[in-house]
Amino acid sequence: MTTLVPVTYKGGVYRHDEIMDLIDDLGGYIVQKHVMAQDVVLQSFVPRDDIDLIREVAKPLAGEVTEAPLVGTEIAVVSPSLEIHHLPHTACDIAEYLRRSGAKTNMVGLARGFGKRIANLNDEERDIINEHDLAVYALGNFEECIRQKFPVLRQGIHVPIVVTGAPDRETLMRIIDPPVEGYVGGVGRIMHRFKRPEELAKLDELVDEVSRTLDARRDDLARDPLSIFPPRLMAIIGERIQEVSMLTHPTPVTAQMEGLRVKLPYDLYADDMRSLEVADGITIGDIADVKPSRMRNYILIRIKPFSETRILV
Amino acid sequence: MPPLNYFVVESPDAVGREAYERIAADVLQDLDLIKVIDRLHIYVDPKVPIFVAAGMLRHMPRAIRVSDFANVNPGEKGIVIDIGDETYLAPLLQKLWARFGKESVDQPDRFTIVLPAGVAGEEDLGHVVVADPSETLYKDVIYALQYIAPEGFKVRRQYIRDEKFYYVASEDTLPGDIVETMVRPIFAKMGVTL
Structure with missing residues (x-):
């Protein structure tokens, strides 16, 4: 079986459809396509052995293929609030940098994430964060505040968490109990755009920390694979449900590590989704849970593992 | 940032102190207040919790x-x-x-x-x-301090008159004598009496 690796293709609009066709022909999947003026960015999964072939085809088009460890993941960037204190810098800079590595990021601005005494997390915020593959908490400058606040902000969160804050990594590890999956020190509340080399190095460290955490999850998944590879299900849905192509969202179907978020109303499309045939006699309902998402009225598809369904598409 | 005549950030938390020094410098620069503020002393202690900023303005711009x-x-x-x-x-x-x-x-x-x-x-x-630029200047200075202060510190007392200003904020109720106990000593450090 060929291994699919996450890559980003950056190139011009001119003849980019040839690259899309090539990825398709090679058995790869395009998870996200961005067209920005003259440029195209394709986040995709391609067979490892064929990366050189794609590079060769892309050469005359001045296209560039780079490994992007976070393609096919949806990450929540949690900011204590949407006030000027936390945005646009830190939270947005982090989100943007994660997107450059291929992730789909969503910003979660908490209603009451500030103040040691009053900070809390409501059920909607908790459920939305739990719908992601990983949550990055962009916390502030004081050790004392992180120590007091963080246990409340993580209450009920069961997805992996990576914490950023101004205290160094060791301090963060000491004050956070029980431990979380990743820590990046030296990134607190910053009021300017991340542009100095040491600041960008911190963002690189964050991407490493996030991909290390997600790789650990991928290893778990390799031991008990999902009944269907999410980007494959994404391609099937895109092909069979016409309405998806009419959505104006940048990612009408968002790929996650263990499922998909389909941006169609749950009430109208959930049944069609469940009964959609993915292979001979196998419907989505057989291999996945189709649930309402807490994000607007979207549909959340959670793919069940092979051990549960005994089906591998 | 071209230096103010006096700019000190004090905090028991060394990492936080450094971060706030940078935050204050960035905010004053962004809001174009460096030319306006002459001296600024910030004290922040998240354990109390308290945030005090006190300072002096340069001559007010004329009409x-x-x-x-x-x-x-x-x-x-x-x-x-x-x-x-x-x-x-x-x-x-x-x-x-x-x-x-x-x-x-x-x-x-x-x-x-x-x-x-x-x-x-x-x-x-x-x-x-x-x-009259001084009309909006007061608002700008207080806004800048609000922006610098930690977000959770919602209870606040502010003062700006005769080129002296202070801004005290906390998460909890501020004690009635906060100006005497915390703000006056800070002005004294700058060599000014409130």
Whole structure:
């Protein structure tokens, strides 16, 4: 079986459809396509052995293929609030940098994430964060505040968490109990755009920390694979449900590590989704849970593992 | 950042102190207040919790008059105002319209305003006050301090008068004597009595 690796293709609009066709022909999947003026960015999964072939085809088009460890993941960037204190810098800079590595990021601005005494997390915020593959908490400058606040902000969160804050990594590890999956020190509340080399190095460290955490999850998944590879299900849905192509969202179907978020109303499309045939006699309902998402009225598809369904598409 | 004459950030948390030094510098720079603030002392302790910022302003900017940015040339047919800097053109037009009526204020191009000789009379147009930057300056300084202070510190007391200002904030109720116990000693460190 060929291994699919996450890559980003950056190139011009001119003849980019040839690259899309090539990825398709090679058995790869395009998870996200961005067209920005003259440029195209394709986040995709391609067979490892064929990366050189794609590079060769892309050469005359001045296209560039780079490994992007976070393609096919949806990450929540949690900011204590949407006030000027936390945005646009830190939270947005982090989100943007994660997107450059291929992730789909969503910003979660908490209603009451500030103040040691009053900070809390409501059920909607908790459920939305739990719908992601990983949550990055962009916390502030004081050790004392992180120590007091963080246990409340993580209450009920069961997805992996990576914490950023101004205290160094060791301090963060000491004050956070029980431990979380990743820590990046030296990134607190910053009021300017991340542009100095040491600041960008911190963002690189964050991407490493996030991909290390997600790789650990991928290893778990390799031991008990999902009944269907999410980007494959994404391609099937895109092909069979016409309405998806009419959505104006940048990612009408968002790929996650263990499922998909389909941006169609749950009430109208959930049944069609469940009964959609993915292979001979196998419907989505057989291999996945189709649930309402807490994000607007979207549909959340959670793919069940092979051990549960005994089906591998 | 060109240095203020006095800029100190104090905190029991060393990492936090450094971060707040940078935050304060960034905010003052972003809001273009470095030229306005002369001295600033910040004390922040998240354990209490308390945030105190105290400081002095430089001389307040004086009121802007027509002669500061334009030439007034009285002529036989009318008075021609020749605009040098457009920054205050809009408030000037507002003033002229209010005083002489829109029909009497002619603006043939961006940099010229013509008033009929009879309407303006003998009045010295050059001395008309167009804008007073100090009006909004107070608001800007308090906004900057609000922006610098930790977000959770919602309970606050602020003061700005005679070039001295302070801003005290906390998560909890502020004690009634906070100015005597915390703010005065900080002013004393800067060599100023409140």
